[in-house]
Amino acid sequence: MSDKRYILSFILIMLLAVSISGCSQAQTGSEGTQSAEAATLDESNALISETSEATVESVVDSPEAVDEVTSTDVPAENQSADALPVETDPNYCLECHIDQERLMAVAAKEDAVASENEGEG
Amino acid sequence: MAPLEPWEKVLIDGEVYPDSVHGQIACEDCHNGVQSPDKDTAHTNLIPNPSQDSQTYCGECHPDIVATEAHSLHSNLAGYWTVLDERSIPADHPAIEEAFANHCDSCHATCGECHVSQPNLVGGGLISGHVFQKTPSMTRNCTACHGSRVGNEYLGKHEDLNADVHFRRGRMTCIDCHQEAEMHGDYGNCEDCHAGPEMATIAPPDHRYDGVQSPRCETCHMNVTVGNDGNLFHENHGGNLQCQVCHSIAYTSCDGCHVSISDTTGNPKFATDSSYLTFLIGKNPRQSYDRPYDYVLVRHIPVDENTFGYYGEGLLDNFSNLPTWAYTTPHNIQLNTPQTETCDACHGNPDIFLTEDKVYPYELEANLELIVDAIPASIFDMTGDAQADTTP
Numbered sequence: 001m002s003d004k005r006y007i008l009s010f011i012l013i014m015l016l017a018v019s020i021s022g023c024s025q026a027q028t029g030s031e032g033t034q035s036a037e038a039a040t041l042d043e044s045n046a047l048i049s050e051t052s053e054a055t056v057e058s059v060v061d062s063p064e065a066v067d068e069v070t071s072t073d074v075p076a077e078n079q080s081a082d083a084l085p086v087e088t089d090p091n092y093c094l095e096c097h098i099d100q101e102r103l104m105a106v107a108a109k110e111d112a113v114a115s116e117n118e119g120e121g
Numbered sequence: 122m123a124p125l126e127p128w129e130k131v132l133i134d135g136e137v138y139p140d141s142v143h144g145q146i147a148c149e150d151c152h153n154g155v156q157s158p159d160k161d162t163a164h165t166n167l168i169p170n171p172s173q174d175s176q177t178y179c180g181e182c183h184p185d186i187v188a189t190e191a192h193s194l195h196s197n198l199a200g201y202w203t204v205l206d207e208r209s210i211p212a213d214h215p216a217i218e219e220a221f222a223n224h225c226d227s228c229h230a231t232c233g234e235c236h237v238s239q240p241n242l243v244g245g246g247l248i249s250g251h252v253f254q255k256t257p258s259m260t261r262n263c264t265a266c267h268g269s270r271v272g273n274e275y276l277g278k279h280e281d282l283n284a285d286v287h288f289r290r291g292r293m294t295c296i297d298c299h300q301e302a303e304m305h306g307d308y309g310n311c312e313d314c315h316a317g318p319e320m321a322t323i324a325p326p327d328h329r330y331d332g333v334q335s336p337r338c339e340t341c342h343m344n345v346t347v348g349n350d351g352n353l354f355h356e357n358h359g360g361n362l363q364c365q366v367c368h369s370i371a372y373t374s375c376d377g378c379h380v381s382i383s384d385t386t387g388n389p390k391f392a393t394d395s396s397y398l399t400f401l402i403g404k405n406p407r408q409s410y411d412r413p414y415d416y417v418l419v420r421h422i423p424v425d426e427n428t429f430g431y432y433g434e435g436l437l438d439n440f441s442n443l444p445t446w447a448y449t450t451p452h453n454i455q456l457n458t459p460q461t462e463t464c465d466a467c468h469g470n471p472d473i474f475l476t477e478d479k480v481y482p483y484e485l486e487a488n489l490e491l492i493v494d495a496i497p498a499s500i501f502d503m504t505g506d507a508q509a510d511t512t513p
Contacts, residue, residue: 090147091139092156093163097251098135100128106160107127116383118392 125239125246134250143253151178170241172232179232186232186305193306194329195230203327204424208437216433223389224380228266235262235304242266259294269396270373274453279398282370285453298336330407330448338364354461363405363417365451366467367460371398372451378423381431393423402467403475403491407448419475419491420449426483441487446475469499 096102138144149156151171157163171178180187190196201221209217227242234240235257238247243265248258257263264272277284287293302308326332339346345355345364354367377394403419405412422445429436460466460473467473474493477485485492 089156090145093148093152093154094133094135094139096160096163097131097133100132103128103132104126107131116386116388116390118390 124244130238130244130246132247132250134252137249138251141252143251170231170233170238170245172234175232183232186307189305189307190232191306192308193304195235195304196306198225198229200329201225201228204443207442208424208439210438213433213436213438216436217429220380220429220432220436223382224391227389230266240265256294256296259296263295271452274372274451277453279371279373282398282453283455286455300336303335328407330412331409333411360413361415363412363414363450365418365449365454366402366414366416368454368456368458369400369418369451370453370455370458371400372418372420372449372453373397374399374421375423376421377425378428379425379430380428394425400473401446401475401479402473402493403446403448404493405448406444406490416493417448418451419446420451421445422447441484444488444491445484446480446488446491464500468497469502471496 096106148154151168153166153168154163155165175187175190194200205217205221230240234245236255237249237251237253238245239261248254248261260272260276264276273279274282275285275288277289283289287297296304344350345352345359358367373396375393375396378391379394380389380391382388383390399420401419402416405414405417408414424437424440424445426437426440474496475488475491476496477492480488480492
């Protein structure tokens with residue numbers, strides 16, 4: 001009788017152990033997926049902010065290559081504003097042009113040349 | 122009109138514009154440039170006024186309007202060349218063309234300068250946060266350019282002179298009379314009405330006062346045309362006086378426009394020697410089937426023999442080929458004016474006629490066809506009718 005109890009207890013303990021192990025693995029897998037997604041996002045952001053026009057164009061042409069591109073692909077000294085034209089936001093310009101404070105700060109004062117005409121119109 | 126601050130000129134209405142029809146088009150599609158957080162980079166190859174190439178940027182959606190643009194005076198400025206060609210000789214045209222490019226060409230108005238921004242002539246700048254306006258603003262578009270004469274008269278900006286009754290009482294704007302077709306150069310097809318043999322005899326109009334009057338007062342005031350409104354003035358003068366002769370008040374004349382390049386800024390500039398109020402009746406220099414009047418109002422136009430003197434001596438060799446007093450249509454219409462008070466307000470009153478003594482001696486030759494030789498006789502003197510000196 002005691003042997004049976006011992007065997008039954010052993011089976012229950014094993015089942016509990018297997019169950020705990022399964023939950024732990026599932027949780028670990030979820031965290032891994034999130035980490036991978038975050039890494040992909042980081043890399044995408046890095047693409048937008050740090051890669052050259054040529055690199056981005058090649059990525060756009062072959063999306064599967066995105067995962068292979070990292071911020072270390074382009075030396076920092078090669079980065080310039082001229083190399084960042086790839087954006088597809090049709091209202092990109094509005095970010096500045098609806099911002100009165102920003103426009104007031106950067107609008108060219110030389111535009112405000114007073115007319116010397118007399119008797120206009 | 123106060124000029125806009127630089128930032129005001131480019132401020133877009135972030136709430137309204139993105140949802141508008143034109144707001145669906147990517148900015149770069151019309152304005153070029155590149156997307157960058159750096160201002161100078163973002164503005165690379167910027168096209169501030171895309172409609173200067175209306176065929177490319179407007180024609181895709183508005184092909185019918187763009188198709189007639191070449192006929193619009195706002196676009197082709199043909200009126201300038203009509204008179205400059207007449208006053209000059211071909212040998213001087215290169216110098217005049219240079220002056221024209223520096224000074225006159227700025228009067229050219231693109232689609233955008235009426236429908237989305239103020240005209241460049243007054244410094245430009247978005248009007249309603251880049252929201253396109255089907256009907257231009259009267260004060261920020263039309264009278265921005267047509268301001269010192271038409272705008273000031275129509276809106277009553279001259280001291281002690283009433284605004285035009287169409288504005289004062291009717292709150293009419295420019296577009297109520299000068300409609301879309303006229304603005305866009307869509308003048309219709311002459312053959313639609315003149316389909317017969319006479320078509321071959323009709324010369325193409327070469328002046329804005331050629332051809333059918335459009336707009337014309339009688340379109341709305343039909344009862345005056347048919348002469349059954351019981352008004353003695355209309356019965357006696359309906360056919361031989363331009364409406365404005367009786368229904369306008371004093372209006373602006375100018376003298377001595379001259380152009381040059383500023384020594385301080387290097388920008389083209391112009392100045393007039395004087396601007397003053399006049400009210401003068403002259404003989405009609407453009408008498409025609411559509412303008413049969415014997416008398417019309419005339420104003421002195423700013424042209425001068427030395428208008429283009431900065432660019433060379435004697436560029437207007439044929440200055441006297443055209444008058445310096447011109448048929449005019451002041452925009453300050455009133456029901457009652459000094460002329461409508463009595464018959465002798467005009468008859469026997471030399472003060473309101475363009476007589477020889479009112480013309481500069483060096484301009485006499487050019488204005489002979491407008492100068493009134495004999496003032497219409499006083500009705501009172503002819504009839505002894507005291508009524509002539511009171512209300513008819």
